[in-house]
Amino acid sequence: MEGEEQKENYAHEFDPEMALVAAEAQAEMEAEKEAAEEIEIIHEEEIMISNEGEENEEKEGEGKTILRARKKKKNYVNYDANNYKNTNYSNNKNTNYSYNKNTNYSNNNNTNYSNNKNTKNTNYNNTTTTTTTITTKKKVIQKKDLIYDPNFDAQSNYFYQKLSDNDWIQIKSFLKRAFTDEIPTEIQLKNFFDEYPKLKRGNIEKLQESLDTVASEKKNFNAYQTIMQFFLKEFYKPKPSICEVYFFPNTKNEKYLIEIIRTAMKSLNIAIFSLTRDNFAKAVIEVFKKGVKVRVIADDECVKNYGSDVYKLAAAGIPCKTDSSAQYHMHNKYAIIDESVIVTGSFNWTSQAINNNQENLLFYEDKDIAEKYTKEFNNLWDSFTAVIDKETALKQIELEKNKPKTTNINTNK
Numbered sequence: 001m002e003g004e005e006q007k008e009n010y011a012h013e014f015d016p017e018m019a020l021v022a023a024e025a026q027a028e029m030e031a032e033k034e035a036a037e038e039i040e041i042i043h044e045e046e047i048m049i050s051n052e053g054e055e056n057e058e059k060e061g062e063g064k065t066i067l068r069a070r071k072k073k074k075n076y077v078n079y080d081a082n083n084y085k086n087t088n089y090s091n092n093k094n095t096n097y098s099y100n101k102n103t104n105y106s107n108n109n110n111t112n113y114s115n116n117k118n119t120k121n122t123n124y125n126n127t128t129t130t131t132t133t134i135t136t137k138k139k140v141i142q143k144k145d146l147i148y149d150p151n152f153d154a155q156s157n158y159f160y161q162k163l164s165d166n167d168w169i170q171i172k173s174f175l176k177r178a179f180t181d182e183i184p185t186e187i188q189l190k191n192f193f194d195e196y197p198k199l200k201r202g203n204i205e206k207l208q209e210s211l212d213t214v215a216s217e218k219k220n221f222n223a224y225q226t227i228m229q230f231f232l233k234e235f236y237k238p239k240p241s242i243c244e245v246y247f248f249p250n251t252k253n254e255k256y257l258i259e260i261i262r263t264a265m266k267s268l269n270i271a272i273f274s275l276t277r278d279n280f281a282k283a284v285i286e287v288f289k290k291g292v293k294v295r296v297i298a299d300d301e302c303v304k305n306y307g308s309d310v311y312k313l314a315a316a317g318i319p320c321k322t323d324s325s326a327q328y329h330m331h332n333k334y335a336i337i338d339e340s341v342i343v344t345g346s347f348n349w350t351s352q353a354i355n356n357n358q359e360n361l362l363f364y365e366d367k368d369i370a371e372k373y374t375k376e377f378n379n380l381w382d383s384f385t386a387v388i389d390k391e392t393a394l395k396q397i398e399l400e401k402n403k404p405k406t407t408n409i410n411t412n413k
Contacts, residue, residue, distance in 0.1 A: 160202030167196060172210050178227060179218035189230045204235050240365040242341055248359040257343065258283045260363055264337045267293045269377045271332035274302040275349040281309035285316045296320045297380055299330040303388070306403065314393035321384040330380070336373050341365045344373075 163171075174192055178184050184192075193199060199207055211231070215224045242260075246253040254277075261268065261283040268287055275281065275298065288294040296313055300322035303310040314320040323330040334344035345361040353359050 158201075161198040163196065163198050163203055163206075167198075168206070168210065171196065171207070172214065175211060175214040175227070176218065179214055179220045179223045183220075183223045183226050186226075186230055189227065190234070193234065200235060204231075207231070207235065242363050242365040244363045245345075246361045246363075248347060248354055248361070249356050251354055253361070254279065254354050256363070257347075257349070257361065260337065260341070260343060261287060261335070263341075264292045264294075266338045267336070268338075269295050269336040269374065271297040271330070271334055271377055271380065272349055273299050273329065273331050273333055274305070275309045275313075276305070276307040277349050277351055277354065278309060280349045281312050284313060284318070288313075288316060288318050294318045295377075295381060297330060297332070297377070297384065298322050300324055300386060301329070306400070310388065311393040311396045311400075314388040315390055315397055317390055320388040320393075321381060322386045322388065323384055324386045330384075332380075334373060336370055336377060339370050339374055340367050342370055342373055 208231070211224070211227060244256070246256055258279055261280070264287045268284065270284065275296075284294060284296070294313075296310065296318055298308075298310045298320065302308060303322055310320055310322075333346065333348060334342060336342060342364050343361070344364075345359065347353050347359040347361040348357075
């Protein structure tokens with residue numbers, strides 16, 4: 001009687017879904033094991049064929065027979081309970097979910113997970129149930145490969161965030177101590193305010209109000225000056241002197257790119273997919289002749305196109321490089337002026353872009369962004385080995401005079 005009661009308790013405690021998960025895991029382990037055995041057999045056959053030669057033709061045939069049998073067995077591994085014997089999750093000793101080998105979690109000898117002997121439809125060896133489980137797992141695997149993150153929290157990543165009331169109490173308390181006790185150093189200020197990263201996301205105005213409130217109460221000019229200088233450096237950014245955007249097709253907007261190129265005083269780094277507009281090339285050469293350090297990176301296929309001005313730049317003595325990929329392009333379209341101003345957008349430096357294409361061109365002053373662009377430019381410059389020297393450029397220009405007008409690549413990208 002006690003054994004029957006214990007058996008009934010196990011039947012109630014049994015979780016069919018967990019059984020399916022465990023059974024599926026067991027099936028996968030066995031499939032992997034068989035795959036490993038198959039590799040060993042193939043390896044053994046190869047050794048047998050190479051060592052025994054024609055004298056052991058009969059044994060070699062036996063080896064191939066074994067291989068065919070193994071390949072045939074591999075076809076079972078579709079996790080279909082009708083074809084793959086080991087997916088019988090009730091009769092397989094390794095997947096008998098009991099506390100001992102002889103205990104099934106039901107009163108049905110066929111491992112029907114029910115107390116009703118006639119309810120065969122709830123038998124978890126059912127092919128349809130197993131197939132559905134595997135299909136669901138495949139969908140989960142596919143989701144893991146997606147770039148889209150379903151758990152992304154837009155609110156916590158939003159541009160403007162609020163601090164809690166307790167955060168503001170702590171900040172004001174710190175400011176009051178700074179005005180009454182010893183004035184904190186820049187390192188002490190940074191260490192404290194680094195604990196509130198949300199301050200940079202829409203809270204600067206309220207932070208300034210808190211400082212002004214404390215300063216009006218404590219009247220310590222030296223403390224105010226020290227903290228305010230830190231705030232200006234850490235939280236405020238000066239308004240950029242250049243922040244403009246132009247759209248094409250528009251023939252009038254060509255002049256803005258020419259004018260911004262001619263403002264360069266120290267350096268001009270250009271990474272451009274296609275350069276065929278002579279006016280832009282003239283502006284770059286003019287800057288170079290003033291003594292500005294100029295470097296140009298271009299696409300290796302576009303420089304071969306009729307009308308490309310990259311050889312003109314190289315012939316003028318400007319260092320020029322290209323990528324060397326027959327399959328991919330150097331598709332950047334940007335310039336960095338004096339490591340401070342970025343010129344970027346979809347705009348190629350071509351007549352087609354000015355007169356016909358829908359393009360955009362952005363001019364923006366930001367030293368931090370310019371530094372990142374410069375770093376990438378230097379990485380490209382160091383990695384590209386195809387140099388267009390002055391002598392090669394002059395020869396190419398001479399050849400182009402008698403060259404028929406052809407286009408090797410679409411420069412309208």
